[in-house]
Structure formats: C-alpha cells, structure tokens
Amino acid sequence: MRIAVIPGDGIGQEVVPAAIACIDAALARHDSRVDWVHHDWGSDLYQRTGGMMPADGIEVLSRHDAIFLGAVGMPGIPDTETLWGLLIPIRREFRQYVNLRPVRALAGVPSPVAGGDGIDIVLVRENNEGEYSEVGGRTYRGRAEEEAIQVNVFTRHGIERVARYAVAQARRRRGLLTSATKSNGIIHSMPFWDEVVAEVAAGTPEVRLESILIDALAARLVLDPGRFDVIVASNLFGDILSDLAGAIAGSIGVAPSANLNPEREYPSLFEPVHGSAPDIAGRGIANPVGAIWSGAMMLEHLGHVEAADDLTAAFRRVTADGVRTADLGGTATTSEVSAAVVAQLTA
Known part of the structure; x- marks a missing residue:
C-alpha cells in the first residue's frame, strides 16, 4: 500500500516522523509494511510558489491508498490560504464527508x-x-x-x-x-x-x-x-x-481524527487534531500520541486490524507508565514517547 505523507507545518514535521516509526513497528510485528511517499507541501511551498500544494496535487494524491497529514498553518499566512489551499480541497475532492474523532481517557493522563x-x-x-x-x-x-x-x-x-x-x-x-x-x-x-x-x-x-x-x-x-x-x-x-x-x-495533543470516504472510492486522510502549534514548534516537546493514534485509525481503515490494535495498546501502555510530554504534565520529548511506543511493539 502507498501512503502519501504530508508533514505540513510546525509540529506536524516533528510528530509525523515519530508516528511513522511506531506505525512501521506495529506492521513489522505482522510481517507487513507500507510504502511512505513524502510530499513537502504546506506553508513553505506556499511562500515559494503561492500554493499550498502543486496544481496537480489532488491527482497525485488520488494514486495513494491513504493520506497521513501532520498539520497546516503558519504565522504570517492567513488561515484562509493554508486551510483552503490544502486540507479542505482534499476533504471535498475525495468526498471525505465523515470526520471521525474518537475521544477516550488514557490511563496516566489526568x-x-x-x-x-x-x-x-x-x-x-x-x-x-x-x-x-x-x-x-x-x-x-x-x-x-x-x-x-x-x-x-x-x-x-x-x-x-x-x-x-x-x-x-x-x-x-x-x-x-x-x-x-x-x-x-x-x-x-x-x-x-x-x-x-x-x-x-x-x-x-x-x-x-x-x-x-x-x-x-x-x-x-x-x-x-x-x-x-x-x-x-x-x-x-x-x-x-x-x-x-x-x-x-486531558489534552488535544492526544486527539486523533480520520477524514473518511466510507465508500472507499477515494483515499481517506488521517491527522492529529492539535494543529501546527507554532509556539512550541522546533523544541522537540510536541505530543506525538495524536498522530500515533491517527496512524492506528489509518491501519484499521486499510485492513491491518491486528497491527492497529497492537499500536493502540502500545501507546496506551506508554501513557500509563508515565512517559508523557509537557502538555500532559510530563517531561518526555517527542522522540522519547515515540521510542517508548516502539519499544513496546518490539519487546
């Protein structure tokens, strides 16, 4: 399966790689893998070209099985440009008429x-x-x-x-x-x-x-x-x-979402809810759980149900063990949380 990866802006560029490492580890437990196809679309591209994605962006994405997005939005660029230039066209062109957002308490997250x-x-x-x-x-x-x-x-x-x-x-x-x-x-x-x-x-x-x-x-x-x-x-x-x-x-940092085309006529898009959070971008403290959980939703949607269950169980054990980022009252970095989830999956 081919997954289009759009880290996007701000902390999206930090949590997406962290989540991908966890997703790969979950798939490897079941001798499976996916092909990640990276696209450097977002506000940096907008500043260079005036577009959040290339003119043929929708056509490019249509050749993938799913889309994994980090976040969009950057100070100095109106949200009407960033959101309507990337995320909303994807939702509408691919008939992603369901935005599914599970909200569940996690052990160790007050x-x-x-x-x-x-x-x-x-x-x-x-x-x-x-x-x-x-x-x-x-x-x-x-x-x-x-x-x-x-x-x-x-x-x-x-x-x-x-x-x-x-x-x-x-x-x-x-x-x-x-x-x-x-x-x-x-x-x-x-x-x-x-x-x-x-x-x-x-x-x-x-x-x-x-x-x-x-x-x-x-x-x-x-x-x-x-x-x-x-x-x-x-x-x-x-x-x-x-x-x-x-x-x-406990925090929107742990909140996942799926933009679904339930009929599967088009690829669906999976993203954490937290946004680009420019105030903490580049500091390595962003919570990757929302992106990891979104990845689990993507695996389930693609038919990798056992890998999705393993991934969900792994990040739930990690929060229960107290490995938490600052938004949850902890001191762990983005990479430390990701590494702890991978360790659970490879133990």
Whole structure:
C-alpha cells in the first residue's frame, strides 16, 4: 500500500516522523509494511510558489491508498490560504464527508474535569458542507456599510449520509446517539438537520436518539462526560465539540481524527487534531500520541486490524507508565514517547 505523507507545518514535521516509526513497528510485528511517499507541501511551498500544494496535487494524491497529514498553518499566512489551499480541497475532492474523532481517557493522563477519566466518545462530524461553505462574500470593504455574508449549506443527501454513519457507530457501541443542534435559534438549517437525523435514526430502533442544543450539550459534556456515547454534529459544531472533548480527556495533543470516504472510492486522510502549534514548534516537546493514534485509525481503515490494535495498546501502555510530554504534565520529548511506543511493539 502507498501512503502519501504530508508533514505540513510546525509540529506536524516533528510528530509525523515519530508516528511513522511506531506505525512501521506495529506492521513489522505482522510481517507487513507500507510504502511512505513524502510530499513537502504546506506553508513553505506556499511562500515559494503561492500554493499550498502543486496544481496537480489532488491527482497525485488520488494514486495513494491513504493520506497521513501532520498539520497546516503558519504565522504570517492567513488561515484562509493554508486551510483552503490544502486540507479542505482534499476533504471535498475525495468526498471525505465523515470526520471521525474518537475521544477516550488514557490511563496516566489526568482530566481537568470531574468524571473526565470516564470519557469514551465517538464524535461524527459532517465534513463537506454545513457552516464551512464557500457561498457568500464581502462588500463595501473598508466603509461604514461593509458587510459579510456567509451562507450555510445543508442538503438532505449530506445529512442523511453522515447520520447513517453515526447510527451505525452507535449500533456497534452502547446504542446512544446524541445529535447537536441549535434549532431554537437557527430556524431553517437546524430544524432541517433535526428532521433528517431523526428520520435516519428511526430506521434503527435499537439506537436511541437524543437531540440537544449545542450550548446545553457543551455544558453537559463538561459536567458529565461519561454519559455520552456517539455524537453527530454539523461541520462547525463538530469541530468545536471535538476539541472540547479532547481537552476533557486531558489534552488535544492526544486527539486523533480520520477524514473518511466510507465508500472507499477515494483515499481517506488521517491527522492529529492539535494543529501546527507554532509556539512550541522546533523544541522537540510536541505530543506525538495524536498522530500515533491517527496512524492506528489509518491501519484499521486499510485492513491491518491486528497491527492497529497492537499500536493502540502500545501507546496506551506508554501513557500509563508515565512517559508523557509537557502538555500532559510530563517531561518526555517527542522522540522519547515515540521510542517508548516502539519499544513496546518490539519487546
């Protein structure tokens, strides 16, 4: 299998090599391997050429089985250039309409909230439409009457397919599906979201659907994180909730994600949630667990289930043993955490 590697910016260039070493070790336990194909795309390329990836970047990536991304974003370059120049085109061109973000407490990683050590959530975020739409614009720039119009786009097709995926996740777990909404204040798109999600969930009676307003949901997630099982949310709500849930688990440094094309017509993309973190880039202290966990999700998606299980067990043992980076209250470096995971896999 061929995996496209895009370390990208900031700490992405540190955690990706650390994670690859762990992934290779997990595969080697089962006499397997993958071919890593490296692409130096990102903000450095943008500064040289004006593009975050080459003009044929999507075509190049289409020839791979999966994409392993570090992070994008650099001070001095607008996020609208970095994000919309690389990550979002990949998500949309490859129909990666599910952003899957598991959030699970890790032994040895303290939660900042009461009950956070019991969190075990799968967050299913709609990834191609919703609030992150290109429709809209700005007029009268710099004048008193300047205005910005952002159009949210919700389609029945888009809501149905992400709801079906979330229902399937809930059916395999505890059978509780929570839908994030704001239908009391957003009077068109959110009631539509509620209606379609309810229609899809009704076809699986063993899954119980609970629709909760986003502000109340955020509060309940902090006050009682253990009550939630699977959460399905629109693009914006899912983005915010997954970072919140990752922080409840101890740090967004351990949070993984998968941008999935469930039908496997196109390659899926796997990335840690933490972003480029320019404030700590180059210091060797970035937490690689989010990238390692994303790698485990990638292995499972590609059919290397036993290697994925071994990799997950290995990084969980490492955190339990107290090998933790500064964001988790430890003193270990990025390379020390990676080396400890490899040692678990080669013991």
